Amino acid sequence: MLTPYVPKPERYSGMKYLRCGQSGLRLSRVSLGFWHNFGDVNVYANCREMVLGAFDLGITSYDLANNYGPCPGSAEETFGRIVNGELRHYRDEMVISSKAGYRMWDGPYGDGGSRKYLMASLDQSLRRMGLDYVDIFYHHRPDPETPLEETMGALADIVRSGKALYAGISNYPADLTRAAAKTMRALGVPLLIHQPSYSMLNRWPEDGLLDALAEEGMGCIAFSPLAQGLLTDRYFRGVPADSRAGGASVFLHPDRVTPELLAKTQALNAIAARRGQTLAQMALAWVLRGDRVTTVLIGASRLAQIQDNVKAVDKLDFAPEELDEIETILKKDA
Numbered sequence: 541m542l543t544p545y546v547p548k549p550e551r552y553s554g555m556k557y558l559r560c561g562q563s564g565l566r567l568s569r570v571s572l573g574f575w576h577n578f579g580d581v582n583v584y585a586n587c588r589e590m591v592l593g594a595f596d597l598g599i600t601s602y603d604l605a606n607n608y609g610p611c612p613g614s615a616e617e618t619f620g621r622i623v624n625g626e627l628r629h630y631r632d633e634m635v636i637s638s639k640a641g642y643r644m645w646d647g648p649y650g651d652g653g654s655r656k657y658l659m660a661s662l663d664q665s666l667r668r669m670g671l672d673y674v675d676i677f678y679h680h681r682p683d684p685e686t687p688l689e690e691t692m693g694a695l696a697d698i699v700r701s702g703k704a705l706y707a708g709i710s711n712y713p714a715d716l717t718r719a720a721a722k723t724m725r726a727l728g729v730p731l732l733i734h735q736p737s738y739s740m741l742n743r744w745p746e747d748g749l750l751d752a753l754a755e756e757g758m759g760c761i762a763f764s765p766l767a768q769g770l771l772t773d774r775y776f777r778g779v780p781a782d783s784r785a786g787g788a789s790v791f792l793h794p795d796r797v798t799p800e801l802l803a804k805t806q807a808l809n810a811i812a813a814r815r816g817q818t819l820a821q822m823a824l825a826w827v828l829r830g831d832r833v834t835t836v837l838i839g840a841s842r843l844a845q846i847q848d849n850v851k852a853v854d855k856l857d858f859a860p861e862e863l864d865e866i867e868t869i870l871k872k873d874a
């Protein structure tokens with residue numbers, strides 16, 4: 541049996557935690573996601589180093605989904621190996637999430653929002669991770685073909701069964717979020733959290749979603765807060781072969797790294813430097829500003845990035861002039 545990991549005793553001193561909406565659950569202001577870099581195509585030693593390192597930095601919130609890999613499902617297996625291995629004494633210090641909503645297996649029951657798919661998928665995720673329960677189970681995206689009552693009813697029953705402690709939704713627009721929250725309240729299982737994309741380069745939640753979450757008492761975990769790495773210095777000297785845009789991922793094409801984007805990010809970088817932050821730290825602090833977002837859900841390809849990013853919580857406040865300056869840069873035509 542693997543020797544248990546001995547985490548740093550001071551791990552909770554540097555991180556900040558915020559209550560998720562009106563719930564009693566506090567989340568680390570930085571969460572770690574497993575969409576990229578934790579599949580069976582990746583080097584296990586690096587995955588392990590990132591998870592143990594994140595835990596040592598006070599990150600308590602870990603975000604998975606049935607389809608993360610590649611191959612799909614393998615990120616949950618990688619994470620399960622660590623959480624049931626060296627971190628096995630620390631399950632109660634972690635908030636572990638999974639999701640279903642995108643295509644996961646063949647046939648009519650491996651995609652969407654049906655009760656049939658959600659229940660089966662969570663059972664598969666628990667088996668892959670070797671866990672009895674997840675802390676948060678999400679419906680990953682709206683499914684217009686399934687009645688909202690069916691999807692929410694499945695989430696409520698999953699929570700009642702104890703296989704998840706809380707329920708969440710992801711990628712739902714504001715109006716559907718309000719309807720989902722109302723449905724869940726009526727079922728006696730409040731929706732804990734919404735997971736939208738949100739960054740300086742992608743501001744759709746400002747158009748009604750953040751207001752809806754505040755009114756419904758839901759928390760917000762913002763994914764891709766670094767725009768998959770574009771809001772860092774990763775591309776300042778070209779597109780590295782080991783970067784997301786330079787590698788095998790189909791989700792970030794190198795065409796996104798334009799001279800116009802670089803002009804913006806270099807200008808933002810100058811503001812970050814004045815604040816004593818890296819561009820990544822300032823981009824994360826900007827998403828967390830004003831506490832409307834509970835936690836930023838970052839990705840990483842190496843531990844050094846996580847170490848850089850958690851320092852964002854040391855300076856979350858912005859002077860009004862800084863926000864104006866950032867706004868001017870962001871509004872320049874791309």
Ligand SMILES: NC(=O)c1ccc[n+]([C@@H]2O[C@H](COP(=O)([O-])OP(=O)(O)OC[C@H]3O[C@@H](n4cnc5c(N)ncnc54)[C@H](OP(=O)(O)O)[C@@H]3O)[C@@H](O)[C@H]2O)c1
Binds near residue numbers: 604735763837845849
């Ligand atoms: N609900 C949904 O539909 C949905 C969709 C997408 C993602 N998510 C969740 O959100 C998580 C994060 O998404 P994401 O990976 O796109 O987030 P992100 O934080 O915007 O981007 C992460 C990438 O940025 C680069 N990076 C991170 N920190 C850096 C630093 N300090 N300096 C330089 N580069 C840095 C790395 O790129 P390199 O790999 O190039 O080093 C890293 O892989 C996912 O893992 C997943 O859990 C959810």
